[in-house]
Amino acid sequence: MHKSYLNYTFLKQVVRYLKAKQITELENDDGRKYSVKRFLTGQPQQRRKRLQIINGILPAPRKLSKRQTTIAVDEKQELTKELNEQSKHPKVRGIRRGTRADFIHNGSFHEAVGPLLVIAQCFCLMPVRGILAASPKGLSFRWKSFRTWYCILYTLVTIADTGLTINMVVKGVLDVRNIEPLIFHANILLASIGFLRLAAKWPQLMRKWQRVERHMPPFQSWREREALAVRVHKVTFVLITLSLTEHLLSTISAIHFANYCPSRVDPIESYFMTVVSQIFFVFDYSTWLAWFGKILNVLMTFGWSYMDVFLMIIAIGLSSLFEQVQRSLERVKGQVMPESFWTRTRLQYRLICDLIEQVDSAVSAITVLSFANNLYFVCIQLLKSMNTMPSVAHFVYFYASLCFLLARTLAVSLYLSEVNDRSREPLKIIKKVPKEGFHSEVDRLAHEIGMDTVALTGLKFFNITRGLVLTVAGTIVTYELVLIQFHEDQNLWNCN
Secondary structure, eight states: OOHHHHHHHHHHHHHHHHHHHHHHHHHHHTTOOOOHHHHHTTHHHHHHHHHHHHTTSSOOSSOOOHHHHHHHHHHHHHHHHHHHHHHHSOOOOSSOOOOGGGGOOOOOHHHHHHHHHHHHHHTTOOOOBOTTSSSGGGOBOOSSSHHHHHHHHHHHHHHHHHHHHHHHHHHSOOSHHHHHHHHHHHHHHHHHHHHHHHHHHHHHHHHHHHHHHHTSOOOSSHHHHHHHHHHHHHHHHHHHHHHHHHHHHHHHHHHHHHHHSOSSSSHHHHHHHHHTHHHHTTSOOOHHHHHHHHHHHHHHHHHHHHHHHHHHHHHHHHHHHHHHHHHHHHTTTTSOOOHHHHHHHHHHHHHHHHHHHHHHHHHHHHHHHHHHHHHHHHHHHHHHTTSOOSSHHHHHHHHHHHHHHHHHHHHHHHHHHHHHHHHTTHHHHHTTOOGGGOOHHHHHHHHHHHHOOOOOBSTTSOBOOHHHHHHHHHHHHHHHHHHGGGOOTTTSSOOO
Protein backbone atom coordinates (compact mmCIF):
# COMPACT_ATOMS: atom_id res chain seq x y z
CA MET A 1 0.00 0.00 0.00
CA HIS A 2 1.25 3.46 -0.82
CA LYS A 3 2.99 5.34 2.00
CA SER A 4 1.09 8.62 1.46
CA TYR A 5 -2.23 6.77 1.67
CA LEU A 6 -1.19 5.26 5.01
CA ASN A 7 -0.28 8.71 6.34
CA TYR A 8 -3.59 10.12 5.14
CA THR A 9 -5.51 7.28 6.78
CA PHE A 10 -3.63 7.74 10.06
CA LEU A 11 -4.22 11.50 10.10
CA LYS A 12 -7.89 10.96 9.34
CA GLN A 13 -8.21 8.61 12.30
CA VAL A 14 -6.43 11.10 14.58
CA VAL A 15 -8.74 13.94 13.53
CA ARG A 16 -11.77 11.73 14.01
CA TYR A 17 -10.57 10.73 17.48
CA LEU A 18 -9.99 14.35 18.49
CA LYS A 19 -13.45 15.31 17.29
CA ALA A 20 -14.90 12.40 19.20
CA LYS A 21 -13.07 13.47 22.35
CA GLN A 22 -14.30 17.05 22.03
CA ILE A 23 -17.92 16.00 21.51
CA THR A 24 -17.63 13.54 24.39
CA GLU A 25 -16.59 16.36 26.74
CA LEU A 26 -19.47 18.54 25.57
CA GLU A 27 -21.94 15.76 26.04
CA ASN A 28 -20.56 15.08 29.52
CA ASP A 29 -21.15 18.72 30.46
CA ASP A 30 -24.80 18.26 29.49
CA GLY A 31 -25.08 15.23 31.73
CA ARG A 32 -24.98 12.49 29.06
CA LYS A 33 -21.99 10.18 28.92
CA TYR A 34 -20.85 9.03 25.49
CA SER A 35 -17.68 7.06 24.98
CA VAL A 36 -15.33 7.61 22.05
CA LYS A 37 -15.97 4.08 20.88
CA ARG A 38 -19.72 4.67 20.64
CA PHE A 39 -19.16 7.86 18.69
CA LEU A 40 -16.93 6.08 16.19
CA THR A 41 -19.68 3.58 15.56
CA GLY A 42 -22.05 6.43 14.80
CA GLN A 43 -24.58 5.82 17.59
CA PRO A 44 -24.41 9.25 19.33
CA GLN A 45 -24.52 10.98 15.97
CA GLN A 46 -27.68 9.10 15.05
CA ARG A 47 -29.14 9.88 18.46
CA ARG A 48 -28.49 13.59 18.03
CA LYS A 49 -30.01 13.45 14.57
CA ARG A 50 -33.16 11.84 15.94
CA LEU A 51 -33.43 14.66 18.50
CA GLN A 52 -33.15 17.22 15.72
CA ILE A 53 -35.86 15.45 13.76
CA ILE A 54 -38.18 15.40 16.77
CA ASN A 55 -37.58 19.13 17.35
CA GLY A 56 -38.34 19.85 13.71
CA ILE A 57 -34.84 21.06 12.88
CA LEU A 58 -34.26 18.34 10.28
CA PRO A 59 -36.85 16.68 8.06
CA ALA A 60 -37.42 13.00 8.71
CA PRO A 61 -36.00 10.95 5.81
CA ARG A 62 -38.19 8.07 6.81
CA LYS A 63 -40.73 7.21 9.41
CA LEU A 64 -39.11 6.49 12.77
CA SER A 65 -39.99 3.35 14.62
CA LYS A 66 -42.04 3.52 17.78
CA ARG A 67 -39.02 2.66 19.93
CA GLN A 68 -36.82 5.33 18.29
CA THR A 69 -39.52 7.96 18.72
CA THR A 70 -40.04 7.07 22.39
CA ILE A 71 -36.31 7.28 23.15
CA ALA A 72 -36.00 10.66 21.44
CA VAL A 73 -39.08 12.09 23.17
CA ASP A 74 -37.82 10.92 26.57
CA GLU A 75 -34.47 12.56 25.94
CA LYS A 76 -36.20 15.77 24.94
CA GLN A 77 -38.26 15.74 28.13
CA GLU A 78 -35.13 15.21 30.23
CA LEU A 79 -33.38 18.13 28.55
CA THR A 80 -36.44 20.34 28.98
CA LYS A 81 -36.62 19.43 32.67
CA GLU A 82 -32.96 20.30 33.18
CA LEU A 83 -33.42 23.68 31.51
CA ASN A 84 -36.46 24.44 33.66
CA GLU A 85 -34.55 23.56 36.83
CA GLN A 86 -31.68 25.81 35.79
CA SER A 87 -34.06 28.69 35.13
CA LYS A 88 -35.73 28.25 38.53
CA HIS A 89 -32.43 27.97 40.44
CA PRO A 90 -29.82 29.82 38.42
CA LYS A 91 -26.19 29.89 39.52
CA VAL A 92 -25.65 33.38 40.85
CA ARG A 93 -22.14 34.68 41.38
CA GLY A 94 -21.57 37.15 44.16
CA ILE A 95 -24.39 38.08 46.53
CA ARG A 96 -27.05 35.39 46.86
CA ARG A 97 -29.35 33.87 49.42
CA GLY A 98 -27.50 31.59 51.81
CA THR A 99 -28.21 27.89 51.98
CA ARG A 100 -27.66 25.34 54.73
CA ALA A 101 -24.35 24.33 53.18
CA ASP A 102 -23.06 27.88 53.59
CA PHE A 103 -23.34 27.61 57.37
CA ILE A 104 -21.76 24.17 57.77
CA HIS A 105 -18.05 24.42 58.50
CA ASN A 106 -15.47 21.76 57.76
CA GLY A 107 -13.00 23.12 60.31
CA SER A 108 -10.23 23.96 57.83
CA PHE A 109 -8.14 27.10 57.99
CA HIS A 110 -8.62 27.65 54.25
CA GLU A 111 -12.36 27.98 54.79
CA ALA A 112 -11.97 30.25 57.81
CA VAL A 113 -9.52 32.68 56.20
CA GLY A 114 -11.43 33.03 52.91
CA PRO A 115 -13.53 36.10 53.84
CA LEU A 116 -10.44 37.87 55.18
CA LEU A 117 -8.68 37.42 51.84
CA VAL A 118 -11.75 38.72 50.01
CA ILE A 119 -11.53 41.93 52.05
CA ALA A 120 -7.79 42.12 51.36
CA GLN A 121 -8.30 41.86 47.60
CA CYS A 122 -10.74 44.76 47.73
CA PHE A 123 -7.79 46.83 48.97
CA CYS A 124 -5.19 45.57 46.47
CA LEU A 125 -3.58 42.87 48.63
CA MET A 126 -3.16 39.07 48.32
CA PRO A 127 -4.06 38.53 44.62
CA VAL A 128 -4.81 34.81 44.92
CA ARG A 129 -7.46 33.07 42.84
CA GLY A 130 -9.92 30.57 44.29
CA ILE A 131 -9.89 31.88 47.86
CA LEU A 132 -13.53 30.80 48.34
CA ALA A 133 -13.04 27.38 46.75
CA ALA A 134 -14.13 24.28 48.64
CA SER A 135 -10.52 23.16 49.16
CA PRO A 136 -7.01 24.59 48.67
CA LYS A 137 -6.79 22.64 45.42
CA GLY A 138 -8.75 25.48 43.84
CA LEU A 139 -6.15 28.08 44.84
CA SER A 140 -3.81 29.46 42.21
CA PHE A 141 -1.60 32.45 41.59
CA ARG A 142 -0.88 33.87 38.16
CA TRP A 143 1.11 36.90 37.21
CA LYS A 144 -1.10 37.34 34.13
CA SER A 145 -4.37 37.96 35.94
CA PHE A 146 -6.49 40.99 36.73
CA ARG A 147 -5.96 40.61 40.49
CA THR A 148 -2.19 40.59 40.14
CA TRP A 149 -2.10 43.52 37.74
CA TYR A 150 -4.40 45.43 40.07
CA CYS A 151 -2.03 44.86 43.01
CA ILE A 152 1.07 45.66 40.94
CA LEU A 153 -0.52 48.91 39.79
CA TYR A 154 -1.27 49.78 43.42
CA THR A 155 2.35 49.04 44.36
CA LEU A 156 3.66 51.25 41.56
CA VAL A 157 1.38 54.10 42.61
CA THR A 158 2.53 53.62 46.20
CA ILE A 159 6.15 53.88 45.05
CA ALA A 160 5.37 57.15 43.30
CA ASP A 161 3.53 58.49 46.34
CA THR A 162 6.42 57.49 48.60
CA GLY A 163 8.78 59.35 46.28
CA LEU A 164 6.64 62.48 46.58
CA THR A 165 6.68 62.11 50.36
CA ILE A 166 10.48 61.81 50.39
CA ASN A 167 10.69 64.95 48.27
CA MET A 168 8.46 66.85 50.72
CA VAL A 169 10.41 65.65 53.77
CA VAL A 170 13.83 66.41 52.30
CA LYS A 171 12.84 69.94 51.27
CA GLY A 172 11.17 70.65 54.60
CA VAL A 173 12.30 70.73 58.19
CA LEU A 174 13.33 67.34 59.59
CA ASP A 175 11.31 66.95 62.76
CA VAL A 176 8.91 64.44 64.28
CA ARG A 177 5.89 65.74 62.41
CA ASN A 178 7.52 65.70 58.96
CA ILE A 179 9.19 62.30 59.14
CA GLU A 180 6.06 60.46 60.28
CA PRO A 181 4.38 60.43 56.80
CA LEU A 182 7.59 59.05 55.31
CA ILE A 183 7.66 56.14 57.76
CA PHE A 184 3.98 55.47 57.09
CA HIS A 185 4.37 55.40 53.30
CA ALA A 186 7.56 53.33 53.38
CA ASN A 187 5.90 50.83 55.70
CA ILE A 188 2.88 50.45 53.41
CA LEU A 189 5.10 50.06 50.36
CA LEU A 190 7.12 47.27 51.94
CA ALA A 191 3.92 45.61 53.18
CA SER A 192 2.35 45.60 49.70
CA ILE A 193 5.50 44.01 48.26
CA GLY A 194 5.54 41.47 51.08
CA PHE A 195 1.92 40.46 50.52
CA LEU A 196 2.50 40.16 46.78
CA ARG A 197 5.38 37.75 47.43
CA LEU A 198 3.27 35.86 49.96
CA ALA A 199 0.43 35.52 47.44
CA ALA A 200 2.74 33.57 45.13
CA LYS A 201 3.47 31.10 47.95
CA TRP A 202 -0.06 30.97 49.35
CA PRO A 203 -1.55 28.10 47.25
CA GLN A 204 1.31 25.74 48.08
CA LEU A 205 1.25 26.83 51.72
CA MET A 206 -2.48 26.15 52.07
CA ARG A 207 -2.14 22.72 50.47
CA LYS A 208 0.56 21.88 52.99
CA TRP A 209 -1.73 23.17 55.75
CA GLN A 210 -4.56 20.95 54.51
CA ARG A 211 -2.32 17.86 54.52
CA VAL A 212 -1.44 18.57 58.14
CA GLU A 213 -5.11 19.04 59.06
CA ARG A 214 -5.95 15.62 57.63
CA HIS A 215 -3.59 13.98 60.13
CA MET A 216 -5.07 15.80 63.12
CA PRO A 217 -7.49 14.11 65.55
CA PRO A 218 -11.08 14.30 64.25
CA PHE A 219 -13.57 16.80 65.61
CA GLN A 220 -16.03 15.44 68.14
CA SER A 221 -18.85 17.93 67.55
CA TRP A 222 -20.00 20.64 65.22
CA ARG A 223 -19.00 23.26 67.78
CA GLU A 224 -15.38 22.17 67.57
CA ARG A 225 -15.60 22.17 63.79
CA GLU A 226 -16.86 25.73 63.59
CA ALA A 227 -14.76 27.15 66.45
CA LEU A 228 -11.86 28.22 64.21
CA ALA A 229 -14.02 29.98 61.62
CA VAL A 230 -16.09 31.75 64.29
CA ARG A 231 -13.02 32.98 66.12
CA VAL A 232 -11.34 34.19 62.93
CA HIS A 233 -14.45 36.03 61.79
CA LYS A 234 -14.96 37.67 65.18
CA VAL A 235 -11.39 38.93 65.39
CA THR A 236 -11.52 40.19 61.80
CA PHE A 237 -14.83 41.97 62.31
CA VAL A 238 -13.75 43.68 65.54
CA LEU A 239 -10.39 44.87 64.23
CA ILE A 240 -11.67 46.03 60.85
CA THR A 241 -14.53 47.88 62.54
CA LEU A 242 -12.16 49.58 64.97
CA SER A 243 -9.82 50.47 62.13
CA LEU A 244 -12.70 51.99 60.17
CA THR A 245 -13.83 53.95 63.23
CA GLU A 246 -10.31 55.24 63.79
CA HIS A 247 -10.09 56.37 60.17
CA LEU A 248 -13.44 58.17 60.40
CA LEU A 249 -12.25 59.99 63.51
CA SER A 250 -9.07 60.88 61.65
CA THR A 251 -11.13 62.33 58.81
CA ILE A 252 -13.22 64.40 61.23
CA SER A 253 -10.04 65.66 62.89
CA ALA A 254 -8.52 66.58 59.53
CA ILE A 255 -11.68 68.45 58.50
CA HIS A 256 -11.63 70.39 61.76
CA PHE A 257 -7.94 71.19 61.32
CA ALA A 258 -8.59 72.36 57.74
CA ASN A 259 -11.19 74.79 59.10
CA TYR A 260 -8.94 75.79 61.98
CA CYS A 261 -5.96 76.46 59.70
CA PRO A 262 -7.40 77.03 56.21
CA SER A 263 -4.85 76.96 53.42
CA ARG A 264 -7.42 77.86 50.74
CA VAL A 265 -10.75 79.63 50.59
CA ASP A 266 -12.72 76.49 49.81
CA PRO A 267 -12.88 74.25 52.94
CA ILE A 268 -12.98 71.08 50.81
CA GLU A 269 -9.81 72.11 49.03
CA SER A 270 -8.22 72.92 52.39
CA TYR A 271 -9.07 69.42 53.60
CA PHE A 272 -7.49 67.75 50.57
CA MET A 273 -4.44 69.98 50.84
CA THR A 274 -4.01 68.72 54.40
CA VAL A 275 -4.59 65.02 53.69
CA VAL A 276 -2.50 64.66 50.52
CA SER A 277 -0.03 67.48 51.02
CA GLN A 278 2.83 65.49 49.45
CA ILE A 279 1.05 65.50 46.07
CA PHE A 280 0.24 69.20 46.01
CA PHE A 281 3.72 70.03 47.22
CA VAL A 282 4.76 69.31 43.61
CA PHE A 283 1.60 69.61 41.51
CA ASP A 284 -1.03 72.31 41.31
CA TYR A 285 -4.36 71.59 42.93
CA SER A 286 -6.92 69.67 40.87
CA THR A 287 -10.10 67.92 41.94
CA TRP A 288 -9.38 64.57 40.31
CA LEU A 289 -5.87 64.48 41.77
CA ALA A 290 -7.28 65.30 45.20
CA TRP A 291 -9.79 62.44 45.08
CA PHE A 292 -7.15 60.09 43.69
CA GLY A 293 -4.87 60.91 46.61
CA LYS A 294 -7.70 60.42 49.10
CA ILE A 295 -8.60 56.99 47.68
CA LEU A 296 -4.94 56.01 47.83
CA ASN A 297 -4.81 57.21 51.43
CA VAL A 298 -7.77 54.96 52.32
CA LEU A 299 -6.10 51.95 50.69
CA MET A 300 -2.88 52.64 52.56
CA THR A 301 -4.65 53.06 55.88
CA PHE A 302 -6.34 49.69 55.47
CA GLY A 303 -3.05 48.03 54.53
CA TRP A 304 -1.49 49.55 57.64
CA SER A 305 -4.04 47.80 59.87
CA TYR A 306 -4.35 44.66 57.75
CA MET A 307 -0.79 43.57 58.54
CA ASP A 308 -1.64 43.06 62.20
CA VAL A 309 -5.01 41.45 61.45
CA PHE A 310 -3.44 38.98 59.05
CA LEU A 311 -0.70 37.96 61.48
CA MET A 312 -3.24 37.43 64.25
CA ILE A 313 -5.36 35.20 62.01
CA ILE A 314 -2.31 33.14 61.03
CA ALA A 315 -1.46 32.69 64.71
CA ILE A 316 -5.04 31.65 65.52
CA GLY A 317 -4.94 29.01 62.78
CA LEU A 318 -1.65 27.52 63.98
CA SER A 319 -2.77 27.56 67.61
CA SER A 320 -5.95 25.70 66.69
CA LEU A 321 -3.88 22.76 65.42
CA PHE A 322 -2.16 22.43 68.79
CA GLU A 323 -5.57 22.77 70.42
CA GLN A 324 -6.87 19.77 68.46
CA VAL A 325 -3.98 17.65 69.71
CA GLN A 326 -4.50 18.94 73.24
CA ARG A 327 -8.20 18.02 73.21
CA SER A 328 -7.29 14.53 72.03
CA LEU A 329 -4.86 14.16 74.94
CA GLU A 330 -7.31 15.51 77.50
CA ARG A 331 -9.85 12.84 76.55
CA VAL A 332 -7.38 10.13 77.62
CA LYS A 333 -5.84 11.96 80.57
CA GLY A 334 -4.74 9.52 83.25
CA GLN A 335 -5.50 6.46 81.12
CA VAL A 336 -3.10 3.75 79.96
CA MET A 337 -2.76 4.18 76.21
CA PRO A 338 -0.90 1.92 73.77
CA GLU A 339 2.41 2.97 72.30
CA SER A 340 0.82 3.45 68.88
CA PHE A 341 -1.33 6.27 70.30
CA TRP A 342 1.71 8.19 71.50
CA THR A 343 3.54 7.53 68.25
CA ARG A 344 0.64 9.02 66.32
CA THR A 345 0.46 11.99 68.70
CA ARG A 346 4.18 12.68 68.37
CA LEU A 347 3.94 12.56 64.58
CA GLN A 348 1.00 14.98 64.69
CA TYR A 349 3.00 17.33 66.89
CA ARG A 350 5.97 17.14 64.54
CA LEU A 351 3.79 17.87 61.50
CA ILE A 352 2.51 21.03 63.18
CA CYS A 353 6.06 22.12 64.01
CA ASP A 354 7.15 21.62 60.40
CA LEU A 355 4.15 23.63 59.21
CA ILE A 356 5.02 26.46 61.61
CA GLU A 357 8.54 26.61 60.20
CA GLN A 358 7.19 26.84 56.66
CA VAL A 359 4.61 29.48 57.58
CA ASP A 360 7.20 31.46 59.52
CA SER A 361 9.56 31.56 56.55
CA ALA A 362 6.73 32.99 54.45
CA VAL A 363 5.40 35.65 56.87
CA SER A 364 8.40 36.52 59.06
CA ALA A 365 9.27 39.60 56.97
CA ILE A 366 5.74 40.94 57.47
CA THR A 367 6.09 40.16 61.18
CA VAL A 368 9.23 42.29 61.50
CA LEU A 369 7.56 45.08 59.56
CA SER A 370 4.50 44.97 61.83
CA PHE A 371 6.50 45.09 65.06
CA ALA A 372 8.75 47.90 63.81
CA ASN A 373 5.73 49.88 62.62
CA ASN A 374 3.87 49.48 65.91
CA LEU A 375 6.96 50.32 67.96
CA TYR A 376 7.60 53.54 66.06
CA PHE A 377 4.04 54.84 66.06
CA VAL A 378 3.48 54.00 69.72
CA CYS A 379 6.54 56.07 70.62
CA ILE A 380 5.43 58.97 68.43
CA GLN A 381 1.87 58.95 69.74
CA LEU A 382 3.04 58.83 73.34
CA LEU A 383 5.30 61.78 72.62
CA LYS A 384 2.42 63.74 71.11
CA SER A 385 0.23 62.98 74.13
CA MET A 386 2.29 65.49 76.11
CA ASN A 387 1.10 68.33 73.90
CA THR A 388 -1.97 70.49 74.33
CA MET A 389 -4.74 69.54 71.91
CA PRO A 390 -6.09 72.45 69.85
CA SER A 391 -9.70 71.22 69.87
CA VAL A 392 -12.08 68.60 71.23
CA ALA A 393 -12.08 66.80 67.86
CA HIS A 394 -8.31 66.45 68.02
CA PHE A 395 -8.51 65.27 71.62
CA VAL A 396 -11.09 62.55 70.89
CA TYR A 397 -9.35 61.33 67.75
CA PHE A 398 -5.88 61.35 69.24
CA TYR A 399 -6.64 59.35 72.36
CA ALA A 400 -8.95 56.96 70.52
CA SER A 401 -6.18 56.37 68.00
CA LEU A 402 -3.61 55.92 70.75
CA CYS A 403 -5.77 53.40 72.63
CA PHE A 404 -6.48 51.48 69.43
CA LEU A 405 -2.78 51.42 68.54
CA LEU A 406 -1.76 50.20 71.99
CA ALA A 407 -4.50 47.55 72.03
CA ARG A 408 -3.61 46.36 68.54
CA THR A 409 0.09 46.14 69.38
CA LEU A 410 -0.66 44.16 72.52
CA ALA A 411 -3.10 41.89 70.67
CA VAL A 412 -0.57 41.08 67.95
CA SER A 413 2.05 40.16 70.54
CA LEU A 414 -0.33 37.99 72.57
CA TYR A 415 -1.89 36.19 69.61
CA LEU A 416 1.49 35.40 68.06
CA SER A 417 2.89 34.26 71.40
CA GLU A 418 -0.12 31.94 71.79
CA VAL A 419 1.53 29.59 69.29
CA ASN A 420 4.40 29.07 71.73
CA ASP A 421 2.02 28.70 74.68
CA ARG A 422 -0.11 26.07 72.93
CA SER A 423 2.95 24.09 71.89
CA ARG A 424 3.87 23.45 75.54
CA GLU A 425 0.43 22.50 76.83
CA PRO A 426 0.78 18.73 76.10
CA LEU A 427 3.40 18.56 78.86
CA LYS A 428 0.61 18.95 81.43
CA ILE A 429 -1.03 15.76 80.17
CA ILE A 430 2.23 13.85 79.80
CA LYS A 431 3.06 14.48 83.46
CA LYS A 432 -0.12 12.62 84.42
CA VAL A 433 0.58 9.49 82.35
CA PRO A 434 0.39 6.40 84.62
CA LYS A 435 3.50 4.37 85.22
CA GLU A 436 2.02 1.39 83.37
CA GLY A 437 1.41 3.51 80.26
CA PHE A 438 4.78 5.25 80.09
CA HIS A 439 6.54 4.22 76.87
CA SER A 440 9.61 5.38 75.01
CA GLU A 441 7.36 7.37 72.66
CA VAL A 442 6.00 9.32 75.62
CA ASP A 443 9.54 10.18 76.66
CA ARG A 444 10.43 11.25 73.11
CA LEU A 445 7.37 13.47 72.89
CA ALA A 446 8.10 15.08 76.26
CA HIS A 447 11.72 15.65 75.23
CA GLU A 448 10.72 17.33 71.95
CA ILE A 449 8.19 19.60 73.65
CA GLY A 450 10.57 20.55 76.44
CA MET A 451 13.68 21.14 74.35
CA ASP A 452 12.33 22.67 71.13
CA THR A 453 11.25 26.31 70.97
CA VAL A 454 8.18 26.31 68.77
CA ALA A 455 7.27 29.91 67.97
CA LEU A 456 6.87 32.38 65.17
CA THR A 457 9.86 34.64 64.64
CA GLY A 458 10.83 37.93 63.11
CA LEU A 459 13.25 36.83 60.39
CA LYS A 460 14.88 34.56 63.01
CA PHE A 461 16.05 37.64 64.94
CA PHE A 462 13.64 37.10 67.84
CA ASN A 463 11.09 34.53 68.96
CA ILE A 464 7.61 35.81 69.70
CA THR A 465 6.76 34.61 73.20
CA ARG A 466 4.97 36.20 76.14
CA GLY A 467 8.28 37.47 77.44
CA LEU A 468 8.62 39.56 74.29
CA VAL A 469 5.69 41.72 75.43
CA LEU A 470 7.69 42.95 78.42
CA THR A 471 10.74 43.44 76.21
CA VAL A 472 8.78 45.61 73.79
CA ALA A 473 7.29 47.60 76.67
CA GLY A 474 10.76 48.25 78.08
CA THR A 475 12.01 49.31 74.65
CA ILE A 476 9.13 51.77 74.27
CA VAL A 477 9.90 53.33 77.65
CA THR A 478 13.59 53.66 76.73
CA TYR A 479 12.87 55.29 73.38
CA GLU A 480 10.28 57.56 74.96
CA LEU A 481 12.80 58.91 77.44
CA VAL A 482 15.09 59.77 74.54
CA LEU A 483 12.32 61.36 72.46
CA ILE A 484 11.18 63.55 75.35
CA GLN A 485 14.37 65.54 74.85
CA PHE A 486 13.04 66.59 71.42
CA HIS A 487 9.64 67.53 72.76
CA GLU A 488 8.29 70.73 71.19
CA ASP A 489 4.78 71.61 72.22
CA GLN A 490 4.24 74.53 69.91
CA ASN A 491 5.43 72.88 66.68
CA LEU A 492 3.21 69.82 66.54
CA TRP A 493 -0.18 71.49 66.11
CA ASN A 494 0.63 74.85 64.54
CA CYS A 495 -0.71 75.99 61.19
CA ASN A 496 2.63 76.32 59.41
